[in-house]
Amino acid sequence: MGMEQWLGLLTGIAFGFLLQKGRVLRFDKQVGALLLKDMTIFKFMLSAILVGMIGILFLADQGIISLSHKPMNVGAILIGGALFGAGWAVMGFCPGTSVGALGEGRWHALFAILGMIAGAALFAELYPFFQSTVYAWQDFGRIGLPETIGYSPWIIVAVLWGIVIAMFLFFEKKGL
Numbered sequence: 001m002g003m004e005q006w007l008g009l010l011t012g013i014a015f016g017f018l019l020q021k022g023r024v025l026r027f028d029k030q031v032g033a034l035l036l037k038d039m040t041i042f043k044f045m046l047s048a049i050l051v052g053m054i055g056i057l058f059l060a061d062q063g064i065i066s067l068s069h070k071p072m073n074v075g076a077i078l079i080g081g082a083l084f085g086a087g088w089a090v091m092g093f094c095p096g097t098s099v100g101a102l103g104e105g106r107w108h109a110l111f112a113i114l115g116m117i118a119g120a121a122l123f124a125e126l127y128p129f130f131q132s133t134v135y136a137w138q139d140f141g142r143i144g145l146p147e148t149i150g151y152s153p154w155i156i157v158a159v160l161w162g163i164v165i166a167m168f169l170f171f172e173k174k175g176l
Helices: 003-021 027-034 040-061 074-091 095-103 109-132 145-149 153-174
Strands: none
Touching: 003 040, 003 095, 027 040, 027 074, 040 153, 074 109, 095 109, 145 153
């Protein structure tokens, strides 16, 4: 195994540990998030995203990594988001939390994982059909927010940090 695989494995283990310690693998937290009554999962994920944004932008600025965008395809985003949300609501797990829950020994999470694998296989089989239907819906190409609005990614990160901190303060004030 190469260095990238070891780093990926160690990062995954650390993330799983943090998921467990943050109690975001618990069913009550998942349902609370879906009902917008418990923001623990949102706070956890937004924190990870914000920290990751800084790390990725720093590595890109240093030339260590290069960034590329996936196509902004309206059909894929709408249908994929709906399927993700439906799966989360039915199983009570998103992909990361299902693997974490299985790691905790909750075997029912295996059904969510098997469902994801079956869904990925079905997607692969139907991909030619999707290219001529769903992927043919409004495709904006490989765009990102900085290129779209013409501001530095660092300005966008700073604005997002401000918005998220304000959201966190609101969540705490409301006891969410």
